[in-house]
Amino acid sequence: MSRPTSFTKEEVAKHSSANDLWIIVDSVVYDLTKFSLVHPGGRSILLEHDTAGKDATEAFFSLHRQEVLHKPQYSRFAIGLVEGGTVILGPHGQADLSEVPYGEPMGIQYHSPYYKESHKEFQLAMRKFVREVVYPDAQVREESGKPPSQSVLTAMAEMNIIGMRLGPGKHLAGRILMGGIVKPEEYDLFHECIIWQELAKTHARGYNDGLGAGTSIGLPPVLNFGTETLKNAIVEDILSGKKSICLAVSEAFAGSDVAGIRCLARPVENGWIVNGTKKWITNGTFAHYFTVACRTDDGKIVALVLPRQKGVSTRLIHTSYSPSAGTAFVEFNNVFVPNENQLGAGRDGLHVILGNFNHERFVVIAWSIGCQRAIVEECLRYITQRTVFGKPLSSQSVIRAKLAAMISRTESCQSWLESIIFQMQNMDYNQQASHLAGPIALLKMQTTRFAQDTARDAVQIFGGRGLTKSGMGKFIEHFHRTLLIDT
Ligand SMILES: Cc1cc2nc3c(=O)[nH]c(=O)nc-3n(C[C@H](O)[C@H](O)[C@H](O)COP(=O)(O)OP(=O)(O)OC[C@H]3O[C@@H](n4cnc5c(N)ncnc54)[C@H](O)[C@@H]3O)c2cc1C
Known part of the structure; x- marks a missing residue:
C-alpha cells in the first residue's frame, strides 16, 4: 500500500x-x-x-x-x-522492547545490579538480529525439518554469536562482538543469557538446536582440553560457521549414567581405534566433527574428536521436535583417531565430559525461562483478544489466576538465574564445580518443572487452539510438545 x-x-x-x-x-x-x-x-x-x-x-x-x-x-x-481512523497495531514484535507486561526481564527494563548499559544495547541488537535473520528461517525450517540455512549461520558468525554462545573466554579475544557493542574482555554470562533468551522468541525448539547446539556443547571441551594442533585445525572453521561439531556421549546403553558407556577406544600406535554407537546426538546428521566419550580396555574413559570420515555413519532419529536439529544415531566402525585429537591427558575423559555440564545446564535454564516469558506474552495478548460469554477472556478470574502463576514462575526463575550467574562470574572453574553444580542443577529442575505447569496453563487458556499446529495457538502447541526436551 x-x-x-x-x-x-x-x-x-x-x-x-x-x-x-x-x-x-x-x-x-x-x-x-x-x-x-x-x-x-x-x-x-x-x-x-x-x-x-x-x-x-x-x-x-x-x-x-x-x-x-x-x-x-x-x-x-x-x-x-x-477516514479519520488510526492504525493502532504495528507489525507484531517490531517494538524494541515488549509493550506487554512482564514481556522483559525486570532488570533489563528498569534497574539492576547486574545489567549495564552494554547489556541493554546488546539485547536490542540481538533482538533485531533474531527478528530479521533468524525468525523467518526458523519458522520455515522448524516445519520443513531442514537444517538451518547456511546464510543464518554465516550471519551469526559475522556477529560472533557462535563464539559468544560458548561463554566468555580466550576464544573471543580480538573478535568484534555484535558489531562492537561489547568488547571481548567485557563480555559476560549476562550477555550470553540474553542471546539464549532472545533466540527463545523464535518458538522453534528443534531449529534452534539445529543452529549449532552441538557446537555449544561439543566445542568447549576442545577449547578447554584440546591440543594446539587440534585447535588450530578445527576451531576457526567452526566459529566462522563453515563447519560444525557435536557432542556424542549418550548411547542406547547409557545416558544419565555417563560412566556406563560402551563405545570402545582401543589404543594403537599414535592413536586409537574407535568402535561403537551413540544415540540422540544433536546435529549428528550433519556435523563435521564428533566430540566422543569412549570406554578404554581398562574401564576408564577417553574423550576423542573424530572428523566425519569413512567408518562414521549417521542416521536421523525422529523426536518430539523438528528434524531440523539433526538428532542422530551414530555408528563408528574401526575409525582411527590420532593422539593429537585426544582431549585431556591420560584416561580422564570423564572429567572432560562432566566439565561441560554446568554451562550446558545454565543454557537450558536461560532458554527455558526465555520460552516461558514468550508464552506468558502470547497468553497476555490472547486473553485480551478472545471474547467468551460476551466478555474478554481476561475478565475471568480463573484465567487471571493462571497468568499470575505463570508470571510468578518465570520471574522467580529469572531472579534465581541472575543470582547464580553473578556467582559463576565471581568463581573460577573449580569453585564453580564445588559450589554451584548443585544450585544450577536444582534451578534447572525447578525451571523445567515450571515450564510444564506453564505449558499446561497456556493450553488451557488457548483451548483448542493450544493443541493446533497453526494459527493463534501454534506457539503454545509447540512449547507444550517440545518442552520435555529441556527437562
Ligand atoms: C532430543 C535429544 C537430544 C539429545 N542430544 C544429545 C547430545 O547432543 N549428546 C548426547 O550425548 N546425548 C544427547 N541426548 C541424550 C540425553 O543426554 C539422554 O537422553 C539423557 O542423558 C538421559 O539418558 P537416557 O535417555 O539413557 O535415560 P536413562 O539414563 O536410562 O534414565 C531413564 C530415566 O531414569 C532417570 N534416572 C537416571 N538415573 C537415575 C537415578 N540415579 N535416580 C533416579 N532417576 C534416575 C532419568 O532421569 C530418566 O528419567 C539427547 C536426547 C534427546 C532426547
Whole structure:
C-alpha cells in the first residue's frame, strides 16, 4: 500500500456482497473479494456474519494472530485507510522492547545490579538480529525439518554469536562482538543469557538446536582440553560457521549414567581405534566433527574428536521436535583417531565430559525461562483478544489466576538465574564445580518443572487452539510438545 487512499465507512459499506467484499481491520480497508474464495476459515464467515462492508476488527483479532496482517500474501489486499481512523497495531514484535507486561526481564527494563548499559544495547541488537535473520528461517525450517540455512549461520558468525554462545573466554579475544557493542574482555554470562533468551522468541525448539547446539556443547571441551594442533585445525572453521561439531556421549546403553558407556577406544600406535554407537546426538546428521566419550580396555574413559570420515555413519532419529536439529544415531566402525585429537591427558575423559555440564545446564535454564516469558506474552495478548460469554477472556478470574502463576514462575526463575550467574562470574572453574553444580542443577529442575505447569496453563487458556499446529495457538502447541526436551 504505497499511496494510502481514504474511504468513509459509508463507502466501505457499499462493498458487502460475494462479488465485491471489503472489510475494515484496525482502520485499514481490505478488498477480500478474491481472497474470500480461499479464506481458510470459510467464505460464509465473511459474508453471513455481519462482516462484509463492516469494521471487523474485534472479530478478526479474536480469531487471528496479529502478524497475519503483515504477511505479504495478506497485506496486499489492503487498499486504503478508513477516514479519520488510526492504525493502532504495528507489525507484531517490531517494538524494541515488549509493550506487554512482564514481556522483559525486570532488570533489563528498569534497574539492576547486574545489567549495564552494554547489556541493554546488546539485547536490542540481538533482538533485531533474531527478528530479521533468524525468525523467518526458523519458522520455515522448524516445519520443513531442514537444517538451518547456511546464510543464518554465516550471519551469526559475522556477529560472533557462535563464539559468544560458548561463554566468555580466550576464544573471543580480538573478535568484534555484535558489531562492537561489547568488547571481548567485557563480555559476560549476562550477555550470553540474553542471546539464549532472545533466540527463545523464535518458538522453534528443534531449529534452534539445529543452529549449532552441538557446537555449544561439543566445542568447549576442545577449547578447554584440546591440543594446539587440534585447535588450530578445527576451531576457526567452526566459529566462522563453515563447519560444525557435536557432542556424542549418550548411547542406547547409557545416558544419565555417563560412566556406563560402551563405545570402545582401543589404543594403537599414535592413536586409537574407535568402535561403537551413540544415540540422540544433536546435529549428528550433519556435523563435521564428533566430540566422543569412549570406554578404554581398562574401564576408564577417553574423550576423542573424530572428523566425519569413512567408518562414521549417521542416521536421523525422529523426536518430539523438528528434524531440523539433526538428532542422530551414530555408528563408528574401526575409525582411527590420532593422539593429537585426544582431549585431556591420560584416561580422564570423564572429567572432560562432566566439565561441560554446568554451562550446558545454565543454557537450558536461560532458554527455558526465555520460552516461558514468550508464552506468558502470547497468553497476555490472547486473553485480551478472545471474547467468551460476551466478555474478554481476561475478565475471568480463573484465567487471571493462571497468568499470575505463570508470571510468578518465570520471574522467580529469572531472579534465581541472575543470582547464580553473578556467582559463576565471581568463581573460577573449580569453585564453580564445588559450589554451584548443585544450585544450577536444582534451578534447572525447578525451571523445567515450571515450564510444564506453564505449558499446561497456556493450553488451557488457548483451548483448542493450544493443541493446533497453526494459527493463534501454534506457539503454545509447540512449547507444550517440545518442552520435555529441556527437562
Ligand atoms: C532430543 C535429544 C537430544 C539429545 N542430544 C544429545 C547430545 O547432543 N549428546 C548426547 O550425548 N546425548 C544427547 N541426548 C541424550 C540425553 O543426554 C539422554 O537422553 C539423557 O542423558 C538421559 O539418558 P537416557 O535417555 O539413557 O535415560 P536413562 O539414563 O536410562 O534414565 C531413564 C530415566 O531414569 C532417570 N534416572 C537416571 N538415573 C537415575 C537415578 N540415579 N535416580 C533416579 N532417576 C534416575 C532419568 O532421569 C530418566 O528419567 C539427547 C536426547 C534427546 C532426547
